[in-house]
Amino acid sequence: MKFWGTILLLPGLLLAQPEFFGYFESEADVMQLGSTRYNFGYNKFRLDVEVRPSDNVLIGANINIQQYWGKTTWNIFDFVPGYAESGLVLNVDLPDTLLLDNFYMKLSFPRFDLTVGRQQISPGVGYAWNPTDIFNSKSLLDPSYEQTGVKALRLEIPLGDRALFTAIAQPEAEIEQSTQQYAFNVGLGCFDFSLTGSLQERVDYSVPILGDMNIKQRMMLGGGLVGELLGWGLWAEFSTNDLEMESPFATFDYSNLSPLTPLPDQTFTEYVLGTDHTFDNSLYFMAEYFHNGLGVAEKDELSPADYLASLGGQSHSLMQDYVFMYAMHPTFDFVTLSTLLFANLNDNSGTFAPQLDWNAFEDTNISLQGSLFWGDDDTEFGLQDWGLRLRVRSDF
Amino acid sequence: MKTKLLIFILLSISAVFSQTPTAVDIVDRVTNVMSPENTYSKGTQTIITSSGKERVFEFESWSAGKGESSLTRYTKPAAIRGQAFLMLNNADDIWSYFPRTKRVRKLASHAKKQKMQGSDFTYEDMGGGDVFQTKFTPTLLGEETRDGDLVWQVELIGIPDLEPPYPKIILWVRQSDYFPVTLDYFNESGYNTKSLVLSDIEMIENYPTAMTMVMTDNKERSSTTMRNLEITYAWEPPKGFFSERNLKK
Numbered sequence: 001m002k003f004w005g006t007i008l009l010l011p012g013l014l015l016a017q018p019e020f021f022g023y024f025e026s027e028a029d030v031m032q033l034g035s036t037r038y039n040f041g042y043n044k045f046r047l048d049v050e051v052r053p054s055d056n057v058l059i060g061a062n063i064n065i066q067q068y069w070g071k072t073t074w075n076i077f078d079f080v081p082g083y084a085e086s087g088l089v090l091n092v093d094l095p096d097t098l099l100l101d102n103f104y105m106k107l108s109f110p111r112f113d114l115t116v117g118r119q120q121i122s123p124g125v126g127y128a129w130n131p132t133d134i135f136n137s138k139s140l141l142d143p144s145y146e147q148t149g150v151k152a153l154r155l156e157i158p159l160g161d162r163a164l165f166t167a168i169a170q171p172e173a174e175i176e177q178s179t180q181q182y183a184f185n186v187g188l189g190c191f192d193f194s195l196t197g198s199l200q201e202r203v204d205y206s207v208p209i210l211g212d213m214n215i216k217q218r219m220m221l222g223g224g225l226v227g228e229l230l231g232w233g234l235w236a237e238f239s240t241n242d243l244e245m246e247s248p249f250a251t252f253d254y255s256n257l258s259p260l261t262p263l264p265d266q267t268f269t270e271y272v273l274g275t276d277h278t279f280d281n282s283l284y285f286m287a288e289y290f291h292n293g294l295g296v297a298e299k300d301e302l303s304p305a306d307y308l309a310s311l312g313g314q315s316h317s318l319m320q321d322y323v324f325m326y327a328m329h330p331t332f333d334f335v336t337l338s339t340l341l342f343a344n345l346n347d348n349s350g351t352f353a354p355q356l357d358w359n360a361f362e363d364t365n366i367s368l369q370g371s372l373f374w375g376d377d378d379t380e381f382g383l384q385d386w387g388l389r390l391r392v393r394s395d396f
Numbered sequence: 397m398k399t400k401l402l403i404f405i406l407l408s409i410s411a412v413f414s415q416t417p418t419a420v421d422i423v424d425r426v427t428n429v430m431s432p433e434n435t436y437s438k439g440t441q442t443i444i445t446s447s448g449k450e451r452v453f454e455f456e457s458w459s460a461g462k463g464e465s466s467l468t469r470y471t472k473p474a475a476i477r478g479q480a481f482l483m484l485n486n487a488d489d490i491w492s493y494f495p496r497t498k499r500v501r502k503l504a505s506h507a508k509k510q511k512m513q514g515s516d517f518t519y520e521d522m523g524g525g526d527v528f529q530t531k532f533t534p535t536l537l538g539e540e541t542r543d544g545d546l547v548w549q550v551e552l553i554g555i556p557d558l559e560p561p562y563p564k565i566i567l568w569v570r571q572s573d574y575f576p577v578t579l580d581y582f583n584e585s586g587y588n589t590k591s592l593v594l595s596d597i598e599m600i601e602n603y604p605t606a607m608t609m610v611m612t613d614n615k616e617r618s619s620t621t622m623r624n625l626e627i628t629y630a631w632e633p634p635k636g637f638f639s640e641r642n643l644k645k
Contacts, residue, residue: 120498159640226502233504278506288562333445
């Protein structure tokens with residue numbers, strides 16, 4: 001319906017001299033999981049349109065068409081250590097999609113900007129993790145990939161050249177259930193600081209098998225800084241969270257698939273510490289450490305419910321302590337070699353993923369990424385063996 | 397007596413007018429010539445690699461405060477359309493904006509040494525201001541004729557404590573208008589790593605302006621040509637122009 005709404009709007013947009021741009025992206029993956037090798041991938045077409053009826057108004061929208069191929073149905077239990085051979089089945093399908101992703105209008109007044117509609121919101125200064133981001137989750141194999149839009153109203157008030165106040169509201173049917181986030185960013189010397197506070201009244205996470213988990217209220221206070229010390233880039237981001245649970249969301253005893261005790265209210269802290277540097281030979285290096293107080297501390301304490309809840313987006317990670325490292329070098333003409341490495345420090349598992357990016361033509365990039373996983377079979381990353389990803393993207 | 401006095405006066409005047417300026421004077425004049433108060437330009441950036449491959453970028457650029465603040469936004473090619481860089485304090489503070497992720501990120505000063513979009517220009521090379529005056533000690537090496545112009549050759553030695561962008565730069569400065577036509581950049585080993593040649597010099601609103609700038613990487617055998625398609629110094633920055641808010645526009 002929304003798609004056809006956009007189509008109907010197009011003639012009007014055309015009259016206002018719109019700009020069209022976007023890309024086509026095709027990805028092919030091979031993954032070795034235990035004794036089974038899977039092939040899968042997708043073809044994606046994204047069309048963006050931007051119109052500026054006047055200097056103070058910007059209307060933007062994009063449509064994503066994505067078709068999956070190869071293996072398109074996944075059993076979640078294949079990714080839960082100890083349950084791959086259990087016979088339990090919880091299938092998740094990847095259907096072809098046609099998504100009206102972002103759809104917004106930005107009004108620039110002399111003293112503030114107001115953006116209304118479905119828009120990308122990406123708070124935080126961390127690269128692989130963002131403790132202050134209550135809207136998105138990231139893939140560690142591709143943390144900088146674009147994120148889907150959030151239906152919101154955003155007010156940005158500049159307070160001088162280096163200070164900004166931002167208020168975001170994500171409206172719900174009942175106004176008191178709307179999500180609110182407030183942020184204040186200020187630049188002092190060679191550092192940028194931010195303070196963030198948010199209040200979510202009722203969050204429904206759809207956790208496979210367990211059904212919906214309802215948080216009655218989530219309150220988050222956090223912040224961050226980014227700057228440099230001794231020639232190295234430095235950043236930090238943190239949040240402290242209060243979760244008040246509403247419904248009898250339960251951990252499960254999978255021996256008989258019966259609910260155990262409901263989760264209690266929780267207070268936890270997350271933080272990211274990061275650094276980066278470009279050496280004289282153009283080698284760029286970056287590292288982050290992430291701590292998540294909501295994660296599980298010991299491997300032996302993990303239950304399938306923790307995996308399922310993590311996959312459902314409840315937490316930024318499964319366990320508590322992680323590192324992420326990235327190195328990149330422009331080695332040849334239009335060819336960049338890079339590698340990323342991330343590890344779960346609690347269960348000693350991780351991934352090493354070298355990548356080659358080739359700017360084959362003016363607007364066409366081809367990337368090949370390999371991933372090698374290590375760790376015991378009952379660990380977060382050790383469950384998989386290896387993977388290969390070929391991605392071709394052409395922008396227009 | 398009167399004749400002797402007249403000869404003395406004429407000789408003195410002649411000596412004053414023909415006196416070679418000091419290296420410091422030349423660098424001061426170069427800085428003035430190269431740093432109009434405000435600038436708006438549209439241009440192209442063509443990278444040619446050692447193997448002859450070519451990539452062309454288009455951008456818009458604004459600067460103020462004699463290059464102390466600047467904002468550059470790429471308009472082509474499509475893959476980087478909308479990417480923008482805000483530089484304040486003569487490129488000591490840099491913020492980047494990536495439209496695909498809608499993120500603004502502050503870059504640490506080491507990022508100044510990164511190549512801009514893979515070109516032979518670093519972010520630091522793009523920063524204007526008074527860096528030649530403040531971070532180098534100049535010495536006048538001599539004069540010669542280049543392409544029919546009489547030029548001074550000035551050596552700039554970086555002051556290590558002030559973290560100069562290069563350990564040494566040699567400038568060739570046109571005597572007629574104090575416009576630098578060639579800059580050779582050297583590394584710690586004394587190797588001439590890069591050379592910048594400014595040409596197609598036109599008088600734009602009382603400022604000599606190079607419409608073409610070619611930076612050659614002598615080690616990688618690549619080059620980047622920046623061409624001004626449109627330029628004016630009459631642009632006045634609106635209040636709050638060099639800000640994160642405008643970076644995201």
